[in-house]
Amino acid sequence: MPKAVRFHKLGGPEVLQIEDVAARHPEMGEVAIDVAAVGLNRAESMYYRGNYSQKPEFPSGLGYEVVGTVTAVGEGVDASLIGKRIGTIPIFSMNRYPVLSEKAVVPAEAVAEFPPSLSSIEGASVWMQYPTAYGALVEFAKVGPGDMVLLTAATSSVGLAAIQIVKAQGAISIATTRTSAKKQVLLDLGADHVIANQEEDLPARVHEITGGKLARVAFDAIGGSYIDTLAQAVAPEGTIYLYGLLSEEANSYPVSAFFKCISLTGYMMHQMNRPERFDRMKRYVYERLANGSFKPRVDRTFPFEQVADAYRYLESNQQVGKVVIAI
Known part of the structure; x- marks a missing residue:
């Protein structure tokens, strides 16, 4: 029986266990995958703590972003996918499709190939971060040449993807990080400007x-x-795209935004789950990965057996880029 990460109650990384779980055969519209690597995301951390938009059903698995080889397909799925190395785009429920496992089943519509020049570890650092940033910045904000774009939590994998997308669009990135310790690495990774928001006056610097x-x-x-x-x-009349809730404080529409007629817009990946948007996004990301203008950065790789340590590291905010588990 394949091993999978599961948890039986809410809590921190300590609730995560590796258990034997029966493999599931793909049903209509699904594919089965032998998993090679799993990219970790804040969404899973919020999920096992009970702070995510969807509540876990116990015993619960977790995981959104994997790379692996397709081993079988369900009814209605192109059999030519079998044997291909693919990644998963997180447009599915972790309750129905947990992927932090040696074997996984996911919807066929959620799989995407990536250039063969990328390793499986790098491939596990693609299909959450780039689509998340693409949707808000390209599809909706239509960022273009000369635009000034402010990026918070810029050392996260999504933040680094956003820096690359802003550059690809001909715009200017202003990346933020908590302290000056990570300023130089962000500049080295392509940020045009970096502000340490615990040490500098953000509005004044912008x-x-x-x-x-x-x-x-x-x-x-x-x-x-x-x-x-x-x-x-x-x-004035600009837009703040809110895609995460790292702060535990309540969110409200601030007075300073009201008087400047600033739009505060919630953004989630499922907004890209329309065929025309989804296809544009996949082409945009794949082409730039293939020509080298997009390069995922992996901060650290953990073995499967150290999954709790991997999530503790993710929650520590020490990383610059992706945390990945090798299966």
Whole structure:
């Protein structure tokens, strides 16, 4: 029987266990995968703590983003997928399709290939981060040449993908990180400007960087009262795309945003789950991975047996880029 990560109660990484779980055969519209690597995300951390948009059903598995080889397909799925190395795009429920396992079953619509030049470890660092940033910045904000784009939590895998996408769109990235310790690595990874928001006055620095124009778009993973600080750094009639809730504070529409007519927009990956958007996103990401303009950064790889340690590391905020588990 294949081994899988499961948990039987809410809590921190300590609730995660590796258990034997019966393999499931793919049903209509599904594919089975031999898993090679799993990319970790904040969504799973929120999920096992009970803070995610969907509540776990016990005993629960977890995991969104894997790379592996297709071993079987269900009815209605192209059999030519068998034998191909694919990654998963997180547009499915972890209750129905947990993938942090030696073998997984996922919807066929959620699989995507990636260039053969990428390793499986790198491939597990693609289909959460780039689509998340693409959807908000390209599909909805339509970021283009000369735009000033403010990116919070920039050392996360999504933050690094956003830096690359802003550059690909000809825009200017203003990345934020908590302290100056990670400023240089963000500059080395392509950020045009970096602000240490615990050491510097964010609105004042954005005003200085933009010559008083401020940022047209902010892409924020934090939320809470920090939205008010961001709003002070965003231009009138600009937009803040809130894609994460790292802050545990309540979110509200700040006065500073109201008087500047700034839009505060929630963004989630499922908004890309429309055929025309989904196809555009996959082409956009694949082409730039293939030509080398997008390069996923893996911070650290853990063995499967150290899954709890891997999530503890993810929650520590020490990483710059992706944390991956090798199966």
